[in-house]
Amino acid sequence: MLEVKDLHVTVEKKEILKGLNLTIKAGEVHAIMGPNGAGKSTLSAVIAGKEGYEVTSGSITFEGQDVLEMEIEERAQAGLLLGFQYPVEIPGVKNIYLLKAALNAQRAARGEGDIPAPEFMKLVKEKIAQMQMDPSFLQRAVNEGFSGGEKKRNEILQMLVLQPKLAMLDEIDSGLDIDAMRVVADGVNSLRDSKRAILLVTHYQRLLDYIVPDKVHVLMDGRIVKSGDAELAKELEVQGYEDIVEEPAA
Amino acid sequence: MATEEMEQLVRRDYKEGFVTDIESETVPPGLDESTIAFISNKKGEPDWMLQWRLDAYHQWLKMKSPSWAHLDYPPIDYQAISYYSAPKRPEDMPQSLDEVDPKLLETYEKLGIPLHERAALAGVAVDAVFDSVSVTTTFKKELGEAGVIFCSISDAIRDYPELIKQYLGTVVPVADNYFAALNSAVFTDGSFVFVPEGVTCPMELSTYFRINAANTGQFERTLIICESRAQVSYLEGCTAPMRDENQLHAAVVELVALEDAYIKYSTVQNWYPGDENGIGGIYNFVTKRGDCRGDRSRISWTQVETGSAITWKYPSCVLRGKESVGEFYSVAVTNGRQQADTGTKMIHIGEGTRSYIVSKGISAGRSDQSYRGLVKIGPRAKGARNFTQCDSLLIGDTSGAHTFPYQEIGNSTATVEHEATTSKIGEDQLFYCRSRGISEEDAVSMIVNGFCKDVFQELPMEFAVEAEALLNVTLEGAVG
Numbered sequence: 001m002l003e004v005k006d007l008h009v010t011v012e013k014k015e016i017l018k019g020l021n022l023t024i025k026a027g028e029v030h031a032i033m034g035p036n037g038a039g040k041s042t043l044s045a046v047i048a049g050k051e052g053y054e055v056t057s058g059s060i061t062f063e064g065q066d067v068l069e070m071e072i073e074e075r076a077q078a079g080l081l082l083g084f085q086y087p088v089e090i091p092g093v094k095n096i097y098l099l100k101a102a103l104n105a106q107r108a109a110r111g112e113g114d115i116p117a118p119e120f121m122k123l124v125k126e127k128i129a130q131m132q133m134d135p136s137f138l139q140r141a142v143n144e145g146f147s148g149g150e151k152k153r154n155e156i157l158q159m160l161v162l163q164p165k166l167a168m169l170d171e172i173d174s175g176l177d178i179d180a181m182r183v184v185a186d187g188v189n190s191l192r193d194s195k196r197a198i199l200l201v202t203h204y205q206r207l208l209d210y211i212v213p214d215k216v217h218v219l220m221d222g223r224i225v226k227s228g229d230a231e232l233a234k235e236l237e238v239q240g241y242e243d244i245v246e247e248p249a250a
Numbered sequence: 251m252a253t254e255e256m257e258q259l260v261r262r263d264y265k266e267g268f269v270t271d272i273e274s275e276t277v278p279p280g281l282d283e284s285t286i287a288f289i290s291n292k293k294g295e296p297d298w299m300l301q302w303r304l305d306a307y308h309q310w311l312k313m314k315s316p317s318w319a320h321l322d323y324p325p326i327d328y329q330a331i332s333y334y335s336a337p338k339r340p341e342d343m344p345q346s347l348d349e350v351d352p353k354l355l356e357t358y359e360k361l362g363i364p365l366h367e368r369a370a371l372a373g374v375a376v377d378a379v380f381d382s383v384s385v386t387t388t389f390k391k392e393l394g395e396a397g398v399i400f401c402s403i404s405d406a407i408r409d410y411p412e413l414i415k416q417y418l419g420t421v422v423p424v425a426d427n428y429f430a431a432l433n434s435a436v437f438t439d440g441s442f443v444f445v446p447e448g449v450t451c452p453m454e455l456s457t458y459f460r461i462n463a464a465n466t467g468q469f470e471r472t473l474i475i476c477e478s479r480a481q482v483s484y485l486e487g488c489t490a491p492m493r494d495e496n497q498l499h500a501a502v503v504e505l506v507a508l509e510d511a512y513i514k515y516s517t518v519q520n521w522y523p524g525d526e527n528g529i530g531g532i533y534n535f536v537t538k539r540g541d542c543r544g545d546r547s548r549i550s551w552t553q554v555e556t557g558s559a560i561t562w563k564y565p566s567c568v569l570r571g572k573e574s575v576g577e578f579y580s581v582a583v584t585n586g587r588q589q590a591d592t593g594t595k596m597i598h599i600g601e602g603t604r605s606y607i608v609s610k611g612i613s614a615g616r617s618d619q620s621y622r623g624l625v626k627i628g629p630r631a632k633g634a635r636n637f638t639q640c641d642s643l644l645i646g647d648t649s650g651a652h653t654f655p656y657q658e659i660g661n662s663t664a665t666v667e668h669e670a671t672t673s674k675i676g677e678d679q680l681f682y683c684r685s686r687g688i689s690e691e692d693a694v695s696m697i698v699n700g701f702c703k704d705v706f707q708e709l710p711m712e713f714a715v716e717a718e719a720l721l722n723v724t725l726e727g728a729v730g
Binding site for chain 1: 676677678679681682683684685686687688689690692696697699700701702703704
């Protein structure tokens with residue numbers, strides 16, 4: 001589904017990613033872990049198309065399409081969706097309005113018409129209940145005055161409504177208490193199916209107790225230095241990043 | 251079809267002939283006493299009105315064009331302007347939408363203007379499209395039963411001379427400023443509204459206005475009076491783009507609110523802004539002032555300014571009555587080479603008066619915009635309060651925004667608060683919306699409309715929707 005090959009990325013003349021390779025197949029959940037400054041967030045930002053990141057070499061393909069040639073919105077329309085670590089506030093724009101505009105933009109890209117209003121309301125009500133959010137959130141301005149945890153729930157709410165093929169979640173666990181973590185993880189897990197994939201970017205193993213990944217990658221100094229299954233995350237928790245890499249490559 | 255009509259249709263293709271026809275009803279350029287006498291005579295005005303105009307003219311001669319605004323334009327040659335042209339006759343107007351510039355129709359489409367109104371707005375001879383007479387009659391009857399007078403200022407001078415003598419020029423004196431003095435000397439169009447004691451005007455006067463008076467003039471003069479406990483909501487202009495061969499526009503609007511009266515005055519201004527270099531755009535120099543003469547009266551200005559090459563406009567409130575309230579809600583959008591210097595004045599005279607200012611400025615392209623606001627609190631205005639919020643949004647790197655707040659506080663019991671922000675349209679906000687699949691253009695309009703929401707919600711409902719659409723049309727191509 002997603003194929004990242006020898007990706008080199010420079011931000012403000014500093015090379016952050018130095019030849020990263022990653023292959024994600026449909027149905028899989030991948031977790032990228034690593035210390036601060038390793039380039040974890042850079043990877044998801046580059047895939048989503050954020051400006052200010054210069055790809056100096058390498059390629060990203062998604063279902064055979066050259067992602068680097070696509071506009072930001074085209075990537076989202078193709079089914080690549082990024083959940084933000086720090087979701088931005090948009091004063092005066094109602095949450096429900098953003099949801100509807102995003103859903104309709106994606107439908108339009110697929111050649112479908114706007115979603116009928118009753119159908120949309122039914123869908124949103126169901127998803128907001130699933131995220132244990134108060135329906136009043138729909139009428140509030142996007143992320144404005146939301147607590148950290150509410151912002152994260154809101155990101156997952158968007159995922160549930162938009163149903164991406166590949167959901168990328170950047171530090172979705174940061175700033176969550178244990179109850180909120182469970183709700184967010186349940187939301188993410190409900191997206192898991194054989195046609196979809198999930199890429200988790202996280203600093204802590206804790207999240208992976210709730211969303212058990214198929215593959216775990218350790219990202220350090222711009223490269224994936226080690227890959228394994230969910231057990232790898234647990235080893236990391238015990239040994240720390242430095243020790244894991246110093247182990248002789250098996 | 252009669253041969254004569256055929257000939258007329260054919261002749262329409264010959265542009266020169268078409269223009270000559272109209273010119274015979276236009277006075278030659280230039281301004282002196284005889285021009286003013288000509289206008290007054292054309293309008294069938296009584297002698298006192300002519301004298302009033304001449305007095306304004308003599309004062310204007312002694313005045314100088316203001317230079318304090320943050321605007322840059324070549325000097326205006328007042329002798330090169332023609333000060334009177336007769337209203338177009340129906341046969342000189344386009345006879346159907348087929349004759350109207352397709353680009354204009356495309357814009358109507360984008361703005362979501364109802365089909366049946368498009369023809370009227372495009373200046374199509376209205377009777378050819380629908381029976382405007384019956385619509386007018388219905389409105390007139392309803393207003394008449396309520397005792398509301400709503401007519402052109404010229405009709406009012408003829409039919410209600412006592413009211414005109416009592417109120418005209420009492421809010422904006424003839425020599426108030428250069429452009430107001432010019433307007434007082436030569437005004438030819440505009441509206442008069444009188445709502446008698448205790449009456450709430452039974453309809454938004456916008457509804458009427460939209461259909462019947464879309465052709466506004468170069469020197470408009472509007473006077474609205476609400477007697478005690480009377481209320482009216484008036485909407486001037488429309489979202490449809492307005493073209494005019496006259497470059498200089500200098501309107502005067504006077505509002506008078508007596509005890510417990512409420513006047514809500516909304517403006518949507520979309521005059522031609524000129525081409526990408528600003529050539530040919532309208533210069534809009536407007537004096538608008540409301541007088542809260544009675545206790546507990548309230549005047550509310552709401553404006554959406556998107557057009558004109560130059561905008562010079564400060565709708566103001568004189569808060570004379572005890573506990574009277576003045577409000578100013580403004581969205582000004584400039585793009586291309588547009589320049590706008592706009593804001594408000596709140597003059598607190600009475601005890602316990604309150605004013606509320608919300609100004610949203612959006613500058614894109616190479617445009618330049620200034621907010622200029624004065625809050626003046628007099629010595630007798632005990633306990634007066636003002637709140638000002640003034641936000642600017644920049645789109646791109648070549649536009650400018652400036653804020654000039656002035657405060658003159660004449661007593662220590664007053665509370666004055668001012669908040670101002672300037673932000674660039676957030677790259678992060680744009681990325682957030684686009685990463686959800688929303689196109690860049692839609693994302694910009696979503697963010698900008700969100701920024702303006704506090705003001706849009708003050709507009710009459712149907713115009714709020716159009717105002718959003720108008721913003722999108724104005725900012726088309728502003729990003730990327």
